[in-house]
Amino acid sequence: MGRIVLSGPQNVSLDGVVQDPDGAEGFERGGWFAQYGGKDLQEWNKVALQEALTAEAWLMGRRSYEFFGTRWRPRSNELADRLNTMPKYVVSSTLDEPDWHNTTILSGDVVTEVSKLKQELDGEIVVPASYRLAHTLIEHDLADEVRLVMFPVVLGAGEHLFGEANGKKPMRLVDNKTIGDGLVHLTYEFV
Template identity: 75%
Template sequence: MGKIVMSGPQNVSLDGVVQDPDGKEGFGLGGWFNEFGGKDLEEWAKVALDEALGAEAWLLGRRSYEFFGARWRTRSGALADRLNSLPKYVVSSTLDDPDWNNSRVLKGDVVTEVSKLKQELDGEIVVPGSYQLGRTLIEHDLVDELRLVVFPVVLGAGERFFGEISHKKPMRLVDAETVGDGLVILTYKCVRGA
């Protein structure tokens, strides 16, 4: 059985904002990811590669699929090569013909389709970015683990990783690791039946 991991890595500000980390969406406070460099981003890139190498597949919403596809499809190198060869599943009601190799569109009810995917695959099914998809998966108890890379910046506004949910979702911290000079990776397991 597959394990759904929200990561990729999932980049968040100290106050939980995930919106527009690279500044390409036009959000006034966007681009915060790019304000960090040197050792922080070098170490972040190593984490991203290790995670990609350990993934069975990627699961994405359409917008994240288009973002990552445009960014990685034409690149080469260890991370690009892995992402380009990795099986990718896209949850979308509008995308018919995915153009990034090794991609398949999941149409229909998200919960049903992702539940089937968890049954079909073994290993980690990583959900990079895709915070709207992630909220749906968390709401329906389909996420097994969260890996958050926390950037030391407070934005004060913006789309946050966690949105409204119907009931509390207990998490258990299983790892905390400093990356570079100022980033922290927090890994949580989702606690079922609590």
């Protein structure tokens, strides 16, 4: 049985904002990933590569699928090669034909489709970014683990990974480490 891991790694500000880390969405407070990641991004890349190498598949919403596909399809390095060849599943009611190698479109009910996927796959099914999809997975108790990379900035506004959770969601810390000099990598399991 597969495990749903919200990660990629999941980049988050100290106040929990996950919106527009690279600034491509036009969010007025976006672009904080490179600005506050600084010299630690080389170490962050090692974490991202290790996670991609151990993942069974990626699961994304349409917007994240399009963002990552545009970014990684034309590249060629160890991380790009892994992302371009690994199985990918995209939740979308509007996407007809995938344009990224080894992609399957999940167009039915999200909860039903992801529940089936968890039964069919073994290993980690990583959900990179895709905070809207993450909200649904958390709400329906489909997420098993969350990995956060905390960036040293408070944004004061923006979309949060947990949104407005429907009730309490207890978690247990299973790992923590620093990445470079200023980033913290936290791993929690849903209890």
